[in-house]
Amino acid sequence: MRIIISACSVVRDPRATPKPLLQQSSWSSLWHLEAETSEAMSNGSAGSRPPDMTNPGRPRAQESFPEPPLMKAVFTHLSYGILILLGHVCDFLRKLGMKRDPYTEALKNEDLFKMNLDFEMFFTRNIYRRIRDCWNRPIASAPGAYTDLVDRVSDDCNWTFRYTGTKTNCLNLGSYNYLGFAENTGPCADAAYQSTLDYGAGTCSPARELGTLDVHKKLEALVARFVGKPAALVFGMGFATNSMNIPALMGKGDLLISDQLNHASLVTGAKLSGATVRVFKHNNMKSLENVLRRAVTEGQPRRLRAWRKILIVVEGVYSMEGSVCKLAEIVRLKKKYKAYVYLDEAHSIGAMGPTGRGVSEYWGVDPADIDIMMGTFTKSFGAAGGYIAANQDVINYLRGASHSTTYAASVPAPVAQQIITSMTIIMGDDGTKEGEKRVAQLLDNSRYFRQRLTEMNFIVYGNEDSPVVPILLYEPGKVTSFSRELLKKKIAVVVVGFPATSIVEARARICLSASHTRDMLDYALKEINEVGDLLLLKK
């Protein structure tokens, strides 16, 4: 009965205007699939492992995500419970007029925005506010291996800050400066400067309305060559590359299968597209296959039609987990179920693979098997903006249908030039070995740092080869102490807690860079070790 219904359901919906270039899922696959027996499936471990191109004799890169110890989970929940209780007490006192602080002063005039209604606003004023000196720390120099942090103090428990006028030079373990291109001297800076003189600061127009410069054409050709696809399109903002192009590619009647921990830009793009979204467990190939099977055998709910198309959306490197997507297995599944793959390489382009070409190179997957490759220029190229690379038909379609090319300003010329220069260096087209050196240095730094932290008994997540190293902290008090103690030692780290991560798994996220030397890392490791002992962070 199910097969008959499924066969009937593949009659094309006359109301649907098919997106011209991504074809409908082949209905012949319906006939060949059996009912779910998902428990027997293995968890992607059958997929190919990355051939270690830098050192063939080395064991393959491992990934680990240890479960939080029970006591830590208990204390974390207890901490948040106490903070929430305290927050309610403070709000009650404010209502009675017994507590005066800048928030009550601001709300004296009638609050038309009703700012006290949501939990997130409660959280902001009562919990986040107490510890917000750990975030939004302004810097006063290029965010290289060292950066100048602007000193600030608060006289009123972090409601407001006062700048003391001084700066502190700190070791920077927080910026996404993977290949060390965040420099204000050197060939990139010179080229960007010249470009500003030639073209000015902004383009003042969308790409379709006199906003396309010859630099953009050059950049698009270079990006396509770099990632190994026939064509590419560039956009002025990395976040917007996802949030404004996924709606152009997907619509009603399409299915978007998203990793549980995908970035906010992918989630926004998925929501705005109008497509149905289903989520699979983070990097879990068994879960992905279950979702695909169900999608292909059942079709659209209530309409008994096949999905017009199915798109699997994953990231190369997940910036909060440090994990690397199992790309080879995903490609195998997409071929089996006739779906498409959208790969977001924001953190992996330039940072993974022997020549920095991203996770496709890392896993030895042919870029032709990945339908849409997306990435950003913010992390490894020291610039801004994003790109989408695919075959020529898709790029031609996107040029006319993308929200960004129609309504948003194109990449500013100096930024485009920065990307061109840095990409040329990474590819080695400038005649030097600088690019190769930086990529190798980044990998070496990532492996060394993670290995040393694990030896010190810290709980570290992620893949051994990933430049993102999350150290688990758990309790909110430890999150802030870790950040403040290291700042005293002149080390700038990024800490992340609820709601950006799950309530139990607050962490410090270290981003390594090719500009970090072994001495810098050793200093950082020594100080982190001391703070780890002080705060009882180790296993």
Added chain:
Amino acid sequence: MESGPVDLGGFYGTVDIHLELEERLAKFTGREEAIIYSYGFATISSAIPAYSKRRDIIFCDEGVCFAVQKGLAASRSKIKYFRHNDMDHLEQLLEEQLKLDKKNPAKEKVTRKFIVAEALYMNHGDLCPLPKLVEFRNRYRTPIFLEESLSFGVLGEHGRGATEHWGLKPGDVDLICASLETAMGSTGGFCAGKSYVVDHQRLSGIGYCFSASMPPMLAAASIKGLDIMEGSPQIFSQLRDKAVAMRRLLRGTPGLRVCGESVNPVIHLQLACPSSSRDTDDELLERVARECIDSGVAVVVAKYLKEELKLPPASLRVTVCVELSEDELEKAAKVIKTAAAKHIL
């Protein structure tokens, strides 16, 4: 300063130059605080969903631009559109909502309401009657979000935007959002308003929290732009005079009619007799634009996507720059008229 930001605003992506730009923008617009976004489109489309959620209500003009429409979609709020610039229709909607609120005061207490409009409409070229909106704001206790991308650096004696143009107090409009990619000629955008309101976006504006900050070099370019705007306040009245002059010169263009507010430097030339096919109209205008470009005058056909709420009429868009002389404007108008005569009639 290098041309890349390399980090999110919350994680060492805030450079001291961003703080300076925020302070300068707040001072220039006469507000308590400003927040900077790295992309003009992301500014209003992140600001609206930061405050308005699923159970809230937004009263919005039908003629708003695509960025606002995306902000409304992302908020998941209940949107009540009023006919373009029709204040009576807006009043009617607000009265209806008032009646519903009186019937259910408990629900009213937890529902936010907002009015969203553009100071100078990008798709239509006309002004919104801001004093009337402010009257509704005060009467119905509904804050206003005003999109000022085309009015910032254009309207007002000192280029401060719509509030200055209409002689209102900055506090009358609760939140303004503007792109720095238009009059400022740089990149990004900003929102300005009361401190406790704007500060909320630092954690809730997704285009701010989850995106890298503006390249410092382009922030510096914006600061310099502000220096020029503050140092040469005469450029705003000069720009508006040239806009008026260009409209006068373009009047009588064969087959096209001049639309929009007279002081708006963005001039839409719509087809006087559009056909039934939008594609045909666009192609015709493309031929006119191509002819103008070949004769040395760059104009564009305004581009829209099918997903627009209400597709604006096909138009040729002519933008006046303050640096163009009277002669250049006359020559340009002549070229446009010749091209239009050749292709349209």
